[in-house]
Amino acid sequence: MGGEVGEASPPITPAMHSAVALRGITKRFPGVVANDHVDFEAAEGEVHALLGENGAGKTTLSNILTGLYRADEGEVVLFGEPREFHSPRDALDAGIAMVHQHFRLVSPFTVAENIVLGDHRDVGRSFLLHQRTIERRVAELSKRFGLALDPRARIWQLSLGEQQRVEIVKALYRDARILILDEPTAVLTPQEADALFETIRAMADDGRTVIFISHKLHEVKAVADRVTVLRRGRSVATVHAAEATRRSLAAMMVGREIELGRREDDGRRAGDPVLVLEHVSGDGDRGRAALADVSFALCAGEIVAIAGVAGNGQRELAETVAGMRRATSGSIRANGRLLQSGDPRHAIATRIAYVPEDRLGTGVAPGLSIASNLVLKSYRSPPASRGPLLLLGRIRELAQRLMHNHDVRATSPDVPARQLSGGNLQKVVLAREFSGEPSVVVAASPTRGLDVAAIETVHTYLRDAAAQGVGVLLISEDLDEIFALADRILVMYEGAIVGERDAATATAEELGLLMAGGEEHG
C-alpha cells in the first residue's frame, strides 16, 4: 500500500553536505522489530522531520543515533565517516545531542548543573566545579539563542517549556551539530510551539542539523525542509515538506486514509449532572497547592475535556475525583452523593471509573495475571468472591469472557499484565472499568503511547460510553484528541480552570492562549 504514495526520495543537492546518514538500521527487541532496515539522511543546515505514528520506531531510531541503543544491523555515517557509538558519550563527542520526549533532567539540580553534567572537555576536565564561570557561560549561550533561562533556578521550579529550553541549551553547550528533538511540542501550548519553531530555524540557519520527530502533520509541514516517514519500523519515503500535503503525509504514515478534524454531531444530548465539583482545592506531591478552587459540572452523556500543558494540576484533578488524593477543601458530588475525599473505595462504589495516566503501575499491578487485574475492583463481591474466599474458577471464567468481549489478545488469563502491549493493556483497564457499569469515567491521557488502531479503539469506547449516558471527563494534552472527542473544553492553568469553550467553535489558538495563562503570556 505504501508504494502507491511513497515517492522516490529527493536526492541531496550538491550544495548540501550530508550531516548524518543511517543505512539499513535494524533493531530488535524481544518480540518486536522496532527498526527494520531503516534508511535516513539529513543534511547540514536542514530541518528534517521524522514522521510516524506511535510505535513506528522513531524513538528507537534516535536512541540508536545517540548511542543509547546499539543497532543490530546497519551503519551510521556522520559527515561522511562511518561511526560506531558504544555509549551516549561517543555520540555527544561526535556532536549529536537529543532532547528526549521525557526530559532527561535531574530535578533537584540547578539549570547550570544540569547543563554541565557529564562534560569532560576543556574546562569540564577540571576536577573542581567553578559555579560562577559555568553560570556565566550558560547565561551567554541562552542569550545568544534567545532561550531565556535563569542558570540558578532548580529544574523542579521550572515549567515544562522552560525545561525544554534547558535541554536545548544543554545540547548547544556540548556544541551539538546535530540536534534531535523528540515530540518537542507535546508539552507546549501552540504559541510556545511557534516560538520553538523559530529557535529551530535559527539553529538550522547556524548550520546545524535539526531532526524533528513528530506524529503531527501540521507541525511537520510548518517547520521541516524534508520529511522521512516511518511506518511499522520501516522508512516508507522521504519527501520535501513543501511538496507534500497533510493528506498525502497522513496516508504514508498510516498506510490508508484517516479521518482528520472534529467529531461529527451525532445528535447526542447532555442529561442531568452526574459529577459536580464545587470549590475543590488540593495539594500536589511536593506539598504545594496543585488545585485551586476548581468548580465544574459534568452531565450524563457528555464528554468534557480538560485541556492544558502537562503539570498544571490535571493529574491531581483526576486523582482527586477518583478518590486517590484528598482535597483540602471543597466538595465533589457524583450521582447526587457526596464523595468521601481521599477514599478510592467510595469513589468506586459511587460508580466512578478511572483510567489512569500511569497504566503499568497504577492501572494494573504489572506482576499479576490478567485475570487478577480484571477483578482488581470487583474481587470484594460475587461472583469473584464469597465472604472472605476468592472463587478462582469464577474469576477465570469472568476473565475469559471479558478478554473475549474486549478483544484482549493474550494466550491465557494467567499471563502477567507486564507482558501485554500498550494497546492490550489499555483494553484490560477499559474492560475492567466499563464492566463496573460506571456513571462517570475519568480518562487521563488514555491514548498516550498507543498506536493508531489502539487510539481508535479507546476513542470508540469513550464515544460509546457517552452515547449510553455516561459522563466522560477526558484529560488530555493533545488538542487534536480533544477536538475529536469533546463537547465542552475546560482549560487548566496552574491548578485553576481558566476558561471554558464549546468544542464546536473553539480554536486551537484561543485554547493555546488560555493554556499559557491568558493573553498577557501570548
Next chain:
Amino acid sequence: MNNSLLVVVIAQGIAYGTPLLYAALGELLAERSGVLNLGVEGMMLVGAVMGFWAVQRFHVTSPLALVGAIAVAALAGAAMAAIHAFLVITLRANQIVSGLALTIFAGVAGLSSYLGNDLNLARSPARHQFQAIFPKSWQDINAVGPILFGQSALVYASWVCVVLVALYLTRTRVGLNLRAVGESPAAADAMGIDVAGYRYAHTLVGGAFAGIGGATFSLSITPQWLAGLTQGAGWIAIALVIFAFWRPTLCLVGAYFFGAFTYLPFALQKYSWAPPPELAQSLPYVMTVLALVLVSSRAARLRFGAPSALGQPYVREER
C-alpha cells in the same frame, strides 16, 4: 573536671561514634549513587577481623602496622561490597535481599567468625592499637583536652574524611555526576556518564569505609577481636544516613550522638542510681527507632529526600 560525666561522655561519644561515622560515610556514598547496601554490618565485621589479623601479622613499627591494617580492612570491606555490587548492578538482583544476604554471609555467624576462629584471633590483645596522639599536657586542658586532644588518629582522619566527602559531593564535577547518577540515572546516562561505573566505584569505596569502621572497633575501641564485636553498629550507620538526610556533616553530628549513647551505660556503671546495664545498653537502638520516626514525618521527607533512584536498578535497553 575532666572526669565529670559530661566531658567523659562527650569525649568517649566521639571515640565510639567514629566507627559509625566511617560506616555512615561509606553508606552515604553508595546510596548517593543509588545503591542501597544493607550489608554494612557484615562488611564492618570482615573489616574488623582482617584489620586485626593484619596488625597481628605485620612485623613492623607500630604506626606502619596500623596503617597497613587499616588498608587491609578497607580492602576487605571493599571486597565484600564488590559481591553486592556485582549482584545488584550487573545481575540486577533485589538490593534489599542482596544486602541482607551479605550481612548473613559476612556477619557474626558467617565469614567474619569463620576467619576469626580459623585464624585463631580470639582472646589475644591487639599487638598495636590506635592511641591518643597529642601530648599528655594537651589532654589535661580543662574540658577541651579530652574531647579534642585525647583522641586517636582514626578520629582526626575521620574529620578529614567528612570534609573531603562533603567537598567531593558539592564542589567537584565527579561529585556532581555522582549525585546525578543517584537522582536520575537516565539523565546521567544521556549525558554520557557511565552509570554502572559510578555505582560500582562508590559501592566499593563505601565498603572500604565500612571496613575501616569495623577496624576502628578491633584496633581502637575494643581493642581485640570478638565475634560480632560491632553489635549492630552497621545497622545504626544505615539509619544514620537516613536521619542525616544524606549529608556528611550531619552524619558526624549523628554519629557522635549515638556514640555517646553507646558509651553512656559504661559511664553510668559507677553510679548507684544507674539503670540496669542491659536497659541502658538498649538506648542507642531505641534512640535509632525514635530518630527514624522523627525524620520520616512528611514535612522532613519533602524537604530533603533520599536520592530518587535509591534501590532501583538502572537498565537502559528495555522497553
Next chain:
Amino acid sequence: MRIERRLAQPRWLMLVVPLLSLVVAFVVATVILLATHHPPLHSFRRLFDAAFLANGALTETVVSATPLAFTGLAAAVAFRMNLFNIGAEGQLYAGAITGATMGLLLGGAPSPVTIAVMILAGSAGGALLAAIPGVLRAFFSTNEIITSLMLNYVMALVIDYLIFDSHSYLRETKGFNASVFPQGKQLPDAATWSSWTIHGLVLPLGFLVAIGVAVGLWFLYSRTRFGFEVQVIGDSARAGRYAGMRTRRKILAVMLLSGAVAGLGGASQDGDFRHQLDPRGLTQANYGYTGIVVAALARYNPFAVVVVAFLLGGLQNAGYTLQGADFPNGLVGVLQGLILFCVLGGELFVRYRIRFERRPSTAAPATQ
C-alpha cells in the same frame, strides 16, 4: 554481551537455575575452604553425614529446622508484600518470653490447655513486638527494615536482663547454683510439648504446627480476599490504592501475622526443646536471620519454606555437631550466604536472556 528480558520464562529454567546456583555456591565454598587449608570434599562429606545420614542426625536436623520454619514463614509472609520485617529474631525472643511466662503461670493446668495457651501467648508476644515497626510503617512511613532490626538488639538485651540481671518471675532463684549460674526457671511437665517417634525419627509438635501454619498461610494467600490484596499491594502499592484497598491496615495486619508466626517459633523453643527461657541458646542461634535466607531461597512460598528450612536445618545441625578446630564456627553462615548469593544471581538467568554477539573488530575510529 547484552541482557534482554525474557518474554516467557521456560519451566525447565526454573528448576535448572536453582540447582546450578547450588553447585556454584559449593564451588565457591570449596575455594574458601582450600584457601584456608581445609580439605573441601572431606568437609562436605562430614557436613552431609552429620546433617542427614548419621545415627539420629535427622532428629537433630528437625530440631534445628523447626525454628527456621517459623522464622522463614514469618519472613515470607511479610516479604510477599514487600514488607521487609527482619525482626523475626526479636519476635521469636518475645514469643519465647510470653510463652514461658504462661507455661510457668499455668503450672497445674492440664497439658493440652497449657500448650494451647503457650501457643497463643507466643503468637501474641511476637505480634505485639511486630506491631511497633508495623504501626510506624503504616502510619508514619518509617522504614520497617531498620526499626524491626533495632528491636532485635533491644529484645536480646531484655531477655538477658530477665535472666541475668533481675529477679524476674522467669529466673530460677532457688537452688544451690541460682546466683552463680543464673538460668531460667524450669517449665512444669504440663508445659512440655508432645512429640511422636516414627522409625526413630522424633517429630516434635512444633514442627507439625509449622507445617500446619504453612498450609494455613498458603490458603490465606492464594484463596482469600485478604491474600489477593496482599499480592496486589506487594506488586504495586499504587495499584492497591487505586483499587480501593486499605493499604495501612494490610501493612499492620501482615506485620502482626509475621510477628505472630515468629513468636510461635519462640513458644515452640520453650515447649519443644529448651523447657525454660534460655537467653544464651536463643541469642546465639540466629534463627531470625537464617529465616530470611530460608524465605528468600523458598521464593516466599510457604511449602518451599518448610522444605528449605529442613535442608538449612541440616546444615545448621551439622555446624553444631562438627564445631571444632577443623570445622570453624561460621562456616555454616558462609555456606548459607553463598547459596543465597548464587540463587539471587541465578534469578537473572530466569528473568533475562543473555545474548553474546560478535563485536565488530573495526571499532571505526574517526580518523580525519
